[in-house]
Amino acid sequence: MQVYLPIAEVSVNAFLLLGLGGIVGILSGMFGVGGGFLMTPLLFFIGIPPAVAVATEANQIVASSFSGVLAHLKRKTVDLRMGTVLLIGGLVGAALGVVVFNYLKAQGQVDLLVKLCYVVFLGVIGGLMFIESLNAIRKTKSGKPPARKKHNWIHGLPFKMRFRVSGLYISVIPPLLVGVSVGILAAIMGVGGGFIMVPAMIYLLGMPTKVVVGTSLFQIIFVTAFTTLLHATTNFTVDIVLAVLLLVGGVIGAQVGTRIGVKMKAEQLRILLAIMVLAVCGKLALDLLLMPSELYSVGASDGH
Amino acid sequence: MRALVLVFALIVALPAAAEDIVLGLSKDTVSINTSFDGSEILVFGAVKREAPIPDDPRLQVIVTVAGPDETVTVRRKEKVLGIWVNTDAVEIDRAPSFYAVSTSTALGLSLSNTEDLRHRVSIPRAIRSVGAPDTIADATRFTDALIRIKSRSNQYQLNEGTVSVDEQTLFRTAIELPAALTEGDYETRIFLTRGGKVVSKYQTSIYVRKVGLERWLFKMSRENALLYGIMSIGIAIAAGWAASAVFRIFRA
Numbered sequence: 001m002q003v004y005l006p007i008a009e010v011s012v013n014a015f016l017l018l019g020l021g022g023i024v025g026i027l028s029g030m031f032g033v034g035g036g037f038l039m040t041p042l043l044f045f046i047g048i049p050p051a052v053a054v055a056t057e058a059n060q061i062v063a064s065s066f067s068g069v070l071a072h073l074k075r076k077t078v079d080l081r082m083g084t085v086l087l088i089g090g091l092v093g094a095a096l097g098v099v100v101f102n103y104l105k106a107q108g109q110v111d112l113l114v115k116l117c118y119v120v121f122l123g124v125i126g127g128l129m130f131i132e133s134l135n136a137i138r139k140t141k142s143g144k145p146p147a148r149k150k151h152n153w154i155h156g157l158p159f160k161m162r163f164r165v166s167g168l169y170i171s172v173i174p175p176l177l178v179g180v181s182v183g184i185l186a187a188i189m190g191v192g193g194g195f196i197m198v199p200a201m202i203y204l205l206g207m208p209t210k211v212v213v214g215t216s217l218f219q220i221i222f223v224t225a226f227t228t229l230l231h232a233t234t235n236f237t238v239d240i241v242l243a244v245l246l247l248v249g250g251v252i253g254a255q256v257g258t259r260i261g262v263k264m265k266a267e268q269l270r271i272l273l274a275i276m277v278l279a280v281c282g283k284l285a286l287d288l289l290l291m292p293s294e295l296y297s298v299g300a301s302d303g304h
Numbered sequence: 305m306r307a308l309v310l311v312f313a314l315i316v317a318l319p320a321a322a323e324d325i326v327l328g329l330s331k332d333t334v335s336i337n338t339s340f341d342g343s344e345i346l347v348f349g350a351v352k353r354e355a356p357i358p359d360d361p362r363l364q365v366i367v368t369v370a371g372p373d374e375t376v377t378v379r380r381k382e383k384v385l386g387i388w389v390n391t392d393a394v395e396i397d398r399a400p401s402f403y404a405v406s407t408s409t410a411l412g413l414s415l416s417n418t419e420d421l422r423h424r425v426s427i428p429r430a431i432r433s434v435g436a437p438d439t440i441a442d443a444t445r446f447t448d449a450l451i452r453i454k455s456r457s458n459q460y461q462l463n464e465g466t467v468s469v470d471e472q473t474l475f476r477t478a479i480e481l482p483a484a485l486t487e488g489d490y491e492t493r494i495f496l497t498r499g500g501k502v503v504s505k506y507q508t509s510i511y512v513r514k515v516g517l518e519r520w521l522f523k524m525s526r527e528n529a530l531l532y533g534i535m536s537i538g539i540a541i542a543a544g545w546a547a548s549a550v551f552r553i554f555r556a
């Protein structure tokens with residue numbers, strides 16, 4: 001069944017979109033990430049204009065993360081205070097990101113930037129996660145207890161604040177900075193930033209893992225909602241028909257994915273996620289490195 | 305969509321030339337709704353004359369359909385520091401978003417170069433590109449690239465020999481409109497030529513419009529962008545909540 005998308009102005013197969021949403025939903029349900037970092041390149045591949053893919057994906061992440069946060073609120077695994085600090089940083093970052101995005105779009109380099117961002121971040125995160133989970137598997141096999149980080153330079157910063165749910169008493173500067181960087185990424189790449197936010201909260205802020213996912217999702221809702229609004233009012237690139245098709249598949253897939261995820265070990269999940277992330281990264285890197293079959297591209301000239 | 309709703313628009317042209325065109329379109333309005341998947345328009349007509357049919361040269365018919373003009377930028381990738389980046393860009397001032405030329409014989413045979421120049425019939429002539437930056441020597445390559453890319457997605461079509469002409473009087477052809485179609489008035493022209501010269505010309509419009517939900521959403525996204533954004537978020541929140549609620553019912 002073909003559906004004509006009013007904003008993207010292309011006709012796409014509805015079942016293909018439902019399927020894509022479903023598959024990415026399964027993965028995000030399994031791994032606890034938004035899934036935007038996979039969905040946006042997939043949308044590029046099926047011919048959605050990049051600007052529309054990025055803006056619409058932000059809207060879809062609002063749906064999946066809101067659903068996720070409701071479940072976490074019930075289990076009281078959301079640090080609302082930490083979430084709010086991350087959010088303030090995130091909103092600043094999202095506004096900066098949209099400015100950068102619009103500037104690059106005018107320069108014709110938006111494709112390049114989005115792809116470069118993907119390659120660099122997917123490569124770094126995927127690589128680190130792969131090494132970390134390999135080590136974790138090795139350690140559990142040899143029976144050594146995992147090492148716990150104590151104090152580092154982050155604890156020397158001023159403006160300290162108590163985060164009760166996380167059991168932390170740290171400066172607000174690191175969470176603010178983490179928020180800003182994730183906000184910029186969300187706006188430029190159309191991702192919720194969960195796959196960067198989660199490691200940053202665990203490794204940089206030292207938050208307990210059980211509150212990390214819920215807190216990350218809590219602030220992602222607001223950042224992506226804000227990003228959606230900015231894209232809708234400045235670029236007119238949010239395609240609501242595309243968003244609905246994706247999120248229907250996504251929420252169904254997420255249910256299935258969560259059930260699969262429960263049955264797997266944490267290290268196995270992380271290593272699978274790392275391999276998947278590296279595969280996407282490799283594909284995009286090849287696109288940049290190999291000579292394209294068509295050297296020319298056609299775009300609107302004044303940003304409409 | 306392909307079912308031809310025969311909305312006849314028979315219009316008689318002014319009897320100024322010796323041979324006049326009487327035209328019919330299978331439909332003069334194309335509605336883009338949610339299930340829009342391309343469309344086909346039947347262009348047909350007759351040649352009206354007061355005098356007997358001139359013997360030589362034979363009558364040829366050319367039909368063109370042009371979508372609304374756009375200003376587009378064509379960019380070229382080059383390898384910089386090992387990666388492929390957009391470097392040179394040429395702005396093309398006027399390029400139709402859609403352009404189809406259908407002819408009764410090879411375009412070169414039915415239309416002379418000067419007539420093509422005057423009436424802007426062939427695809428390269430329908431595109432107007434002036435003022436490429438001085439730094440780019442091979443500006444025509446950018447126009448060629450535009451035609452190549454648009455032809456691949458069926459947005460530029462040269463259909464030679466697809467207009468059938470009976471007894472030098474009746475003609476008909478079908479124009480395929482692709483699924484990725486923009487809104488606007490599609491200028492439709494019919495030329496009668498003899499020996500490469502245009503002997504008669506007729507012009508009308510096909511109206512392509514988004515309708516229903518498509519129209520409403522598109523209009524809203526432009527005119528009430530803030531409300532549209534809020535609505536998008538509202539739908540996302542509602543869907544997220546609904547999924548969580550359904551999930552809870554399944555668990556319980």
